[in-house]
Amino acid sequence: MKISVPELSLVLLVGPSGAGKSTFARTHFLPTEVVSSDACRGLVSDDENNQDATRDAFEVLRFIAAKRLARGLLTVIDATNTQAESRKPLVALAREYHVLPVAIVLDVPEAMCHARNQQRPERQFGARVVRQQLQQLRQSLRGLEREGFRHVHILKPEQLEGLVIERQPMWNNRKRETGPFDIIGDIHGCLDELVLLLTRLGYQVSSREDGTGGFEVRPPEGRKAVFLGDLVDRGPGVTGVLKLVMGMVEAGTALCVPGNHEVKLMRKLRGADVKVSHGLAQSLEQLEREPPEFSTRVVKFIDGLVSHYVLDGGRLVVAHAGLKESMQGRGSGKVRDFALYGETTGETDEYGLPVRHDWAAEYRGKAMVVYGHTPVMEAEWLNNTLCVDTGCVYGGKLTALRYPERELVAVPAARVYCEPKKPLGGGTAAASATELTAQQQNDDVLDLADVTGKRIVSTRWMKNITIREENATAALEVMSRFALHPKWLIYLPPTMSPSETSSLPGYLEHPTEAFAYYQREGVEQVVCEEKHMGSRAVVVLCRDADVARRRFGLVGDERGACYTRTGRRFFHDEAVERAFLDRLGAAFEASGFWAEHQTDWACLDCELMPWSLKARELVREQYAAVGVAAQSSVGDVQAAVAQAAARGLEVSAFTDRLRARADSVERYVAAYRRYCWPVNSLDDVKLAPFHLLATEGAVHVDKDHVWHMEALAKVCRADADFLVATSYRVVSLGDAEGVADAVRWWEALTSRGGEGMVVKPRAYVVHGKRGLLQPAIKCRGQDYLRIIYGPEYTAPQHLERLRQRGVSTKRSLALRELSLGIEALERFVRAEPLRRVHECVFGVLALESEPVDPRL
Numbered sequence: 001m002k003i004s005v006p007e008l009s010l011v012l013l014v015g016p017s018g019a020g021k022s023t024f025a026r027t028h029f030l031p032t033e034v035v036s037s038d039a040c041r042g043l044v045s046d047d048e049n050n051q052d053a054t055r056d057a058f059e060v061l062r063f064i065a066a067k068r069l070a071r072g073l074l075t076v077i078d079a080t081n082t083q084a085e086s087r088k089p090l091v092a093l094a095r096e097y098h099v100l101p102v103a104i105v106l107d108v109p110e111a112m113c114h115a116r117n118q119q120r121p122e123r124q125f126g127a128r129v130v131r132q133q134l135q136q137l138r139q140s141l142r143g144l145e146r147e148g149f150r151h152v153h154i155l156k157p158e159q160l161e162g163l164v165i166e167r168q169p170m171w172n173n174r175k176r177e178t179g180p181f182d183i184i185g186d187i188h189g190c191l192d193e194l195v196l197l198l199t200r201l202g203y204q205v206s207s208r209e210d211g212t213g214g215f216e217v218r219p220p221e222g223r224k225a226v227f228l229g230d231l232v233d234r235g236p237g238v239t240g241v242l243k244l245v246m247g248m249v250e251a252g253t254a255l256c257v258p259g260n261h262e263v264k265l266m267r268k269l270r271g272a273d274v275k276v277s278h279g280l281a282q283s284l285e286q287l288e289r290e291p292p293e294f295s296t297r298v299v300k301f302i303d304g305l306v307s308h309y310v311l312d313g314g315r316l317v318v319a320h321a322g323l324k325e326s327m328q329g330r331g332s333g334k335v336r337d338f339a340l341y342g343e344t345t346g347e348t349d350e351y352g353l354p355v356r357h358d359w360a361a362e363y364r365g366k367a368m369v370v371y372g373h374t375p376v377m378e379a380e381w382l383n384n385t386l387c388v389d390t391g392c393v394y395g396g397k398l399t400a401l402r403y404p405e406r407e408l409v410a411v412p413a414a415r416v417y418c419e420p421k422k423p424l425g426g427g428t429a430a431a432s433a434t435e436l437t438a439q440q441q442n443d444d445v446l447d448l449a450d451v452t453g454k455r456i457v458s459t460r461w462m463k464n465i466t467i468r469e470e471n472a473t474a475a476l477e478v479m480s481r482f483a484l485h486p487k488w489l490i491y492l493p494p495t496m497s498p499s500e501t502s503s504l505p506g507y508l509e510h511p512t513e514a515f516a517y518y519q520r521e522g523v524e525q526v527v528c529e530e531k532h533m534g535s536r537a538v539v540v541l542c543r544d545a546d547v548a549r550r551r552f553g554l555v556g557d558e559r560g561a562c563y564t565r566t567g568r569r570f571f572h573d574e575a576v577e578r579a580f581l582d583r584l585g586a587a588f589e590a591s592g593f594w595a596e597h598q599t600d601w602a603c604l605d606c607e608l609m610p611w612s613l614k615a616r617e618l619v620r621e622q623y624a625a626v627g628v629a630a631q632s633s634v635g636d637v638q639a640a641v642a643q644a645a646a647r648g649l650e651v652s653a654f655t656d657r658l659r660a661r662a663d664s665v666e667r668y669v670a671a672y673r674r675y676c677w678p679v680n681s682l683d684d685v686k687l688a689p690f691h692l693l694a695t696e697g698a699v700h701v702d703k704d705h706v707w708h709m710e711a712l713a714k715v716c717r718a719d720a721d722f723l724v725a726t727s728y729r730v731v732s733l734g735d736a737e738g739v740a741d742a743v744r745w746w747e748a749l750t751s752r753g754g755e756g757m758v759v760k761p762r763a764y765v766v767h768g769k770r771g772l773l774q775p776a777i778k779c780r781g782q783d784y785l786r787i788i789y790g791p792e793y794t795a796p797q798h799l800e801r802l803r804q805r806g807v808s809t810k811r812s813l814a815l816r817e818l819s820l821g822i823e824a825l826e827r828f829v830r831a832e833p834l835r836r837v838h839e840c841v842f843g844v845l846a847l848e849s850e851p852v853d854p855r856l
Contacts, residue, residue: 189235229259750781
């Protein structure tokens with residue numbers, strides 16, 4: 001014998017004590033699927049038979065069941081469930097989570113229950129209890145369906161032997177169908193436009209020769225159409241649209257979900273007292289011209305339509321009026337109502353139409369939802385949802401979404417077939433020269449819940465990255481108090497690890513260790529780039545303010561932003577920043593950048609000089625203070641030693657040590673002074689871009705570092721007084737002479753006061769033998785490291801201690817931040833909601849608050 005239960009349901013086992021419910025549950029369901037009232041009594045009282053703990057036990061039972069149902073998991077309740085009042089809250093729970101309640105009744109004779117209980121010492125509670133439970137069960141059997149159970153299975157003992165329970169997929173579950181799909185919005189009898197749209201989509205549409213007025217439709221190879229309902233009413237070709245769509249559905253070349261207009265038509269054709277309004281009269285009038293059996297066929301077709309479909313592994317949901325995440329893939333009257341009508345506030349607008357709740361503005365689901373129902377001027381993405389009802393019957397157009405390509409295809413209406421009560425697009429208008437898109441308007445208000453708390457972020461390069469709650473809080477503090485406008489924050493750069501410590505005399509860092517790291521991991525070529533001693537800066541530049549409005553959603557005269565690696569605006573003077581961006585934009589224009597890269601915006605990773613432009617207070621209060629104090633104290637000691645020597649004391653040992661200390665202090669002061677100069681105007685500022693991170697439609701991590709250097713060098717040549725092209729060398733790690741030449745280049749850079757160089761694998765992102773490799777390793781010179789570790793760090797006793805430093809934590813941080821930064825850019829380029837971009841940007845900033853030696 002076989003019985004079926006829906007794959008997503010709340011199954012209640014019903015039967016008296018001793019009926020075999022627990023054995024039945026173990027036989028037919030997974031242990032994790034079964035929630036036992038006895039086990040819950042044990043959890044709360046250490047005694048599964050403690051009836052005093054029943055109330056607490058059922059609170060636990062309902063809590064566990066609710067969590068499972070919320071996650072879309074079949075759940076089995078192993079309890080007697082013989083009383084209607086005990087079943088009622090469980091049926092209500094099923095309805096709350098839009099799953100189907102199922103009753104499996106074990107109708108076992110009283111004697112058999114007694115015999116089984118006699119074999120269980122803990123169940124010696126007398127025959128009266130079982131008899132009472134059986135009586136309650138008998139009284140319940142006929143009323144189970146009235147209680148709300150959609151499936152009731154009553155099983156006798158002889159039917160249990162060899163019983164098979166089949167999991168019945170939900171009717172809306174089409175996850176195995178991966179497409180590609182062509183999803184078409186509300187047609188409303190616009191037959192000519194439908195045929196034209198299908199033709200543009202590559203479908204071959206021809207009339208049947210059997211005189212029925214039907215159509216033969218041949219789709220492009222592998223593609224399937226999906227109709228979002230409201231096929232009927234208002235337009236002149238209702239019956240033709242029905243014939244075309246029904247034929248495609250019957251042929252398996254299309255799916256269709258019902259619209260509210262189909263449901264109203266079906267009720268009218270079945271004889272219900274339905275008010276003939278909103279275009280229904282046109283449908284009825286056209287159907288009267290058809291044979292009566294056609295109307296019968298239409299009723300059967302509409303009655304068989306499923307409220308919504310979940311497609312492509314759960315990545316796509318289609319419904320006439322859309323669907324909230326909590327309802328997707330589920331079955332209940334409320335789900336069907338929402339899919340048909342959406343959600344209203346109970347109010348009416350000035351046109352007498354119901355005010356609809358904007359569920360899409362609050363949508364946070366992973367699945368893309370494509371829907372219709374509410375006509376708009378233009379189909380616009382909002383939180384991964386798209387309304388493709390563009391009001392064809394009102395003189396707008398008929399629109400289709402090609403999935404997974406995310407390409408919109410539309411044909412204009414031939415004429416206005418019906419005057420709308422409300423101006424078309426009155427809800428979500430298309431962006432004009434001064435208006436923002438629906439998504440940009442929605443992104444104007446950010447939700448704290450989208451970036452706070454413990455989060456696990458999935459990226460393309462690292463599957464799961466954990467952001468701890470306390471780190472997220474620290475990031476929020478920085479962002480809310482100091483950051484620039486959040487719509488510019490599409491990227492934050494990763495930290496960079498130094499090389500392992502060197503064993504060479506007098507060196508803490510040396511290129512040899514960086515080369516060895518990449519060579520061990522199988523990298524054949526690296527790029528060595530000069531490291532500029534400035535401040536890390538991210539520059540987002542638009543061609544003009546109109547691009548900033550259209551692409552970033554910023555209204556005003558801004559054309560970009562320059563910000564630090566913690567998201568703070570670099571220039572506090574808006575006029576200076578505007579001049580900075582205008583000068584950079586002029587170089588982009590002069591170099592032909594916009595045309596060459598087919599974009600009107602770009603995001604750059606740069607170094608902005610001088611260092612003192614950002615770090616003026618740091619230099620004055622920390623480094624300069626140390627330098628002045630050290631010079632003063634060494635000078636005082638040298639004077640005292642000179643006086644002692646004049647009195648004939650032996651002080652040669654002190655003299656040599658002080659001479660070395662004085663030399664270290666002077667080199668320390670010279671080191672930080674080298675990277676500081678006065679800035680009186682923009683002419684005193686230098687920008688060295690080294691990564692072209694992203695442009696319209698592309699994140700350039702697929703290009704190697706040589707491409708980045710050359711693409712940006714072309715821009716730098718357009719304004720060499722302002723832009724600095726970064727010097728670099730390509731080194732083959734198998735070429736000993738080439739490696740030695742690169743070391744000599746590093747020595748030359750550092751000997752003349754340069755900070756050092758950055759060693760990167762030639763490819764932007766590389767997987768080595770042990771996973772993702774460091775995107776870059778910095779090798780800093782001896783004198784620069786004095787700023788970091790102090791004037792006398794090269795003394796043998798200090799250097800030996802510093803060589804014990806570890807870089808593993810810093811490197812782990814770099815990989816996680818790299819992955820998050822790239823993910824943020826990719827989400828922005830895909831035009832995902834700002835909250836999705838900020839999830840990654842906030843993640844980078846949050847990781848920066850992890851405890852790591854700041855000197856690294």
